[in-house]
Structure formats: C-alpha cells, structure tokens
Amino acid sequence: MKAKVEISDIEEDVTDKETTGVSAPIEEPKVKPEESSGVEETPEPEPKPAPKKSRRRKKSTAPKAPVVIQMQSSWPARLIIGGTPSGKGYTFERAGVILGIDPQDVDFILSRNRKIETHGRGCCGGEGERIYVQLV
Numbered sequence: 001m002k003a004k005v006e007i008s009d010i011e012e013d014v015t016d017k018e019t020t021g022v023s024a025p026i027e028e029p030k031v032k033p034e035e036s037s038g039v040e041e042t043p044e045p046e047p048k049p050a051p052k053k054s055r056r057r058k059k060s061t062a063p064k065a066p067v068v069i070q071m072q073s074s075w076p077a078r079l080i081i082g083g084t085p086s087g088k089g090y091t092f093e094r095a096g097v098i099l100g101i102d103p104q105d106v107d108f109i110l111s112r113n114r115k116i117e118t119h120g121r122g123c124c125g126g127e128g129e130r131i132y133v134q135l136v
Contacts, residue, residue: 071109081112
C-alpha cells in the first residue's frame with residue numbers, strides 16, 4: 001500500500017522564504033572535546049630539514065704562500081725604506097739585491113724614485129730620472 005503525499009502535508013511553506021537558487025548553509029556537527037585521561041601527551045618533534053649540500057669547494061689545509069712582488073735595487077748603496085702603508089721596513093744592502101715586497105707597498109716604494117728637473121741647465125749630475133728601485 002502506497003500512501004499518497006499531498007502538498008498540504010509538507011510542513012515548510014516554501015513561499016514564505018526567499019529562494020534565489022541558493023541552498024541553505026550547511027551546519028557542521030558540533031564536536032565535543034575529548035576528556036583528558038590525566039596523562040599529558042608529548043607532541044612529536046618536527047623532523048629536521050635535510051642539510052643543504054654546498055657547492056663551494058672545500059678550502060685546502062695547506063698553508064698558502066703570501067703574495068709578494070719582486071723589486072730590485074738599482075742604487076749603488078744601502079737603501080732603507082720605512083714608513084710604508086703595511087708598516088713593514090725594507091733594506092736593500094747594495095745594487096742588484098732583489099726583495100719580496102708587499103703589494104700594498106709597491107706604489108709607495110716606486111714613488112720614491114725621483115725625476116730630476118734642472119730645466120735644461122745640466123747641473124749636478126745632469127737631467128733624467130734617479131731610479132732607486134725597479135720591478136723585476
């Protein structure tokens with residue numbers, strides 16, 4: 001036996017509500033919080049990220065030789081140079097001696113070479129440069 005359902009049996013009156021083709025919002029069921037059993041749970045530690053691989057080359061453990069620039073004395077006497085930017089002192093014992101010079105000091109030492117200007121008079125050793133040291 002089938003029962004007939006008539007429109008009058010429906011409790012909701014659809015004509016009272018505005019319907020624009022949008023369904024009513026869905027209500028989510030309420031969840032009760034769990035009752036604690038008296039034992040606190042420790043949270044799991046987060047996994048550590050994998051170490052990143054470096055593309056840099058490893059430094060060698062061998063000691064590196066300091067960078068030096070070779071300079072030779074051309075002055076026929078002892079030549080002592082001090083007051084350099086690096087704070088080092090250099091002593092050339094005689095002409096032809098070659099020393100290793102710190103790159104900071106090269107311009108300072110080369111600036112000690114003098115250009116003698118006599119304005120064409122040729123006095124006291126003639127014209128030209130007086131070169132104390134030169135690059136090798």
